[in-house]
Amino acid sequence: MxxxxxxxxxxxxxxxxxxxxxxxxxxxxxxxxxxxxxxxxxxxxxxxxxxxxxxxxxxxxxxxxxxxxxxxxxxxxxxxxxxxxxxxxxxxxxxxxxxxxxxxxxxxxxxxxxxxxxxxxxxxxxxxxxxxxxxxxxxxxxxxxxxxxxxxxxxxxxxxxxxxxxxxxxxxxxxxxxxxxxxxxxxxxxxxxxxxxxxxxxxxxxxxxxxxxxxxxxxxxxxxxxxxxxxxxxxxxxxxxxxxxxxxxxxxxxLHDEAEIWQALVLGTRDYIHKNGMTGALLGLSGGIDSAVTLAIAVDALGAENVNAVMMPFKYTASMSIEDATAEAQALGIEFDIISIEPMYNAFMAQLEDKFKGTKPNVTEQNIQARARGVLLMALSNKFGRIVLTTGNKSEVAVGYCTLYGDMCGGFNPLKDVPKTLVYKLAEYRNTISPVIPERVITRAPSAELAPDQKDEDNLPPYEILDPILEAYVEQDKSIAEIVALGFDEAVVRRVIWLVDINEHKRRQSAPGVRISSRAFGRDRRYPITSGYGRQFK
The missing domain is CATH 3.60.110.10 (Carbon-nitrogen hydrolase)
Structure with a gap:
């Protein structure tokens, strides 16, 4: 037969x-x-x-x-x-x-x-x-x-x-x-x-x-x-x-390893956009590793003519970030713009001046920067009919190192299930096809650039430590004791788990993204937003 x-x-x-x-x-x-x-x-x-x-x-x-x-x-x-x-x-x-x-x-x-x-x-x-x-x-x-x-x-x-x-x-x-x-x-x-x-x-x-x-x-x-x-x-x-x-x-x-995952992310991104009747995508290009990888995925999925990016600098943005974002856009042949958020930020602060009087700057001012960028991206999306791709990776989404209605603003997130350490590997893999991500984007210390000389490690453990803790807790449901037994510091483990637990409300409001792990946030891992479970282990 x-x-x-x-x-x-x-x-x-x-x-x-x-x-x-x-x-x-x-x-x-x-x-x-x-x-x-x-x-x-x-x-x-x-x-x-x-x-x-x-x-x-x-x-x-x-x-x-x-x-x-x-x-x-x-x-x-x-x-x-x-x-x-x-x-x-x-x-x-x-x-x-x-x-x-x-x-x-x-x-x-x-x-x-x-x-x-x-x-x-x-x-x-x-x-x-x-x-x-x-x-x-x-x-x-x-x-x-x-x-x-x-x-x-x-x-x-x-x-x-x-x-x-x-x-x-x-x-x-x-x-x-x-x-x-x-x-x-x-x-x-x-x-x-x-x-x-x-x-x-x-x-x-x-x-x-x-x-x-x-x-x-x-x-x-x-x-x-x-x-x-x-x-x-x-x-x-x-x-x-x-x-x-x-x-x-x-x-x-x-396909094997990074090549397999890359094709998965490209297909998932392409199908989400095309099957929902859209043709183009838009993203904020920061000069950092996450947006660089997201841009390359989008271009591979949709073609350069259907992708555009905007760099939205502020006074804390390093000159190398603008240079590297520009180099990425040129290497991939996309439409690229630079629009400062400083006038928007100043307008917000002027309106809030009386209300904020007597208070010290904190994360609030950083979030206003992120939300100003979100407003810009959504305005461009509405005007030109292109979906906004968010660029947060799984490590950031897990611990809430992201701003609601700011850098979380958008319709789809290709990196939602990709840990930060894997983002770097994917960047290196994509550069073996054609050099589209500058080397210093891969080697420089990651930063949100929302404050002077800010580094991710100011707020989080190094990603080489954070990612395996997250994998054990999020994907394998291991307890604090079991994770500590793997060789991690107990205080670090407890803080990471606390961050994961208190940020469920952010993940519920986040854009969907391609599932590549055996336990992804979304329809796969369903935890209550309101829960006292973690309090029992403090």
Whole structure:
């Protein structure tokens, strides 16, 4: 049997757009002589549709699309994912359509309800296996989570499956590919049955889907991995007599470390902007490392002609910052402006003079600088229709080293889940492609430049210490005692955790950003704003 897989970039809720992608893939499969085409999980609605699933009109569109696919009367059997409503129950389903007939409909049995997943909020679990004979081959269908546990695949094999095809919507985080290969490969080896694992690609709000669809032989060995962060279409030959699955195409070269993360950030940024109907981006370019990396991501995602930046100096801004921001803009070929915030700041201070009389300058005056910049950026955004990209990294967002309605002002944050130490590595990686970030931006001490001779380390531990503490607390949920046992000073650990806990209100109001870690702020890590939990450990 000749089997095709299509790794497409769908848009959540845009049923017509997704239908056209599916029809194009089906036409390609027909031309290639495929007998079976497998798509990703919920391919008609795209994943995750969230509370769109609660709308009754969604199912009129889904049913109409399924009927259109049926009426194509294709000789290629099609496995297409979609939400299915039966009475008052809703299922995560995959239908098999062949020669104008709906031959089977499999309903996902294991519903993930952890991390970024909340399928039990919507779906009812299925309770039946699905093995269908297509052109003499017994094909089993399982959906995503079903393959992460032994029972569904064992039952599928027991029901006679000679090969298992699996539609998936598996969100990306760094290192996820290795976990997939090990876990799903184990299912193939346990049952001595080849598995085709088909993933979607593309950004969806904070989630990113990396594709990297995988083929396993009957021993559980990975024989093919599709392109990462790109649409892909691959043909396989399955020989059920000899229990072999092969493809003529060589496996895609897999990206590693910073290159992988860079492509993830670029795709997530591009899709958020394009799928929301925008074409261009705007950001404040400070001459620092974070804005430099954000600018390079934006240009790689959108093209230089669709990105512009503005440097907004104040009396504390170093001349090297203006020089380096200008050099970055010139290297990337973007539109660039310099607009001083000093007149705006002075106007604010003049209006507040009576109210502030008798008080000493503190963080208030620093925040007014940041908010003046936010006003400028949002005015330019409104006037010229470009989304503002914020530039705060995960380390800053975690401890609240950012200003609400100031440098947090904007619509999307590419670095939201990128720790500061990784920002530096990404800068060095991007410079291996083309030199766009001046060396002294990478080597100089980081500073918000909101006060004379200010350095980040005046307020925070060095990032080499801060980042591992944050990883242990935020991503691994370790306690104070467990983090101290890793070799960190207890007073530093307690202060960092206190900063994380008291700044939840800022993160709730922050822009969405690309998720690249196994525990990101946002839909992944959900903590109460009002909480006395940390007081018990002081």
């Amino acid at each position: 000749r089997i095709a897989i299509a790794q497409n970039n769908y848009i959540v809720g845009d049923i017509q757009h997704n239908l056209e992608l599916i029809k194009a893939s089906l036409a390609k499969a027909e031309k290639a002589g495929a007998e079976l085409l497998v798509l990703s999980e919920l391919s008609l609605s795209a994943y995750p549709p969230e509370d769109l699933l609660l709308r009754s009109d969604l199912y009129w569109l889904i049913d109409s699309a399924l009927e259109e696919l049926r009426q194509l009367n294709s000789k290629v059997a099609l496995v297409v994912g979609h939400p299915e409503k039966v009475g008052d129950k809703l299922f995560n389903s995959a239908s098999l359509i062949h020669k104008g007939q709906l031959l089977a409909c499999y309903r996902k049995q294991l519903l993930p309800n952890y991390s970024v997943f909340d399928e039990k909020r919507y779906f009812t679990p299925g309770d039946k296996d699905c093995v269908v004979t297509i052109n003499g081959v017994k094909v089993g269908i399982l959906i995503c989570e079903d393959l992460w546990f032994p029972e569904p695949s064992a039952a599928c094999k027991a029901a006679g499956a000679e090969i298992i095809v699996s539609p998936n919507a598996s969100p990306y985080y760094f290192g996820k590919g290795h976990r997939r290969e090990e876990e799903i490969g184990a299912r193939a080896g346990e049952n001595q049955v080849p598995i085709l694992y088909v993933n979607q690609i593309g950004g969806q709000d904070e989630l990113l889907f990396d594709g990297a669809s995988i083929a396993y032989d009957a021993n559980g060995d990975t024989i093919f991995v599709a392109n990462e962060f790109e649409e892909d279409f691959v043909l396989f030959e399955f020989d059920n007599i000899h229990n072999t699955l092969v493809t003529e195409r060589s496996t895609s070269v897999q």
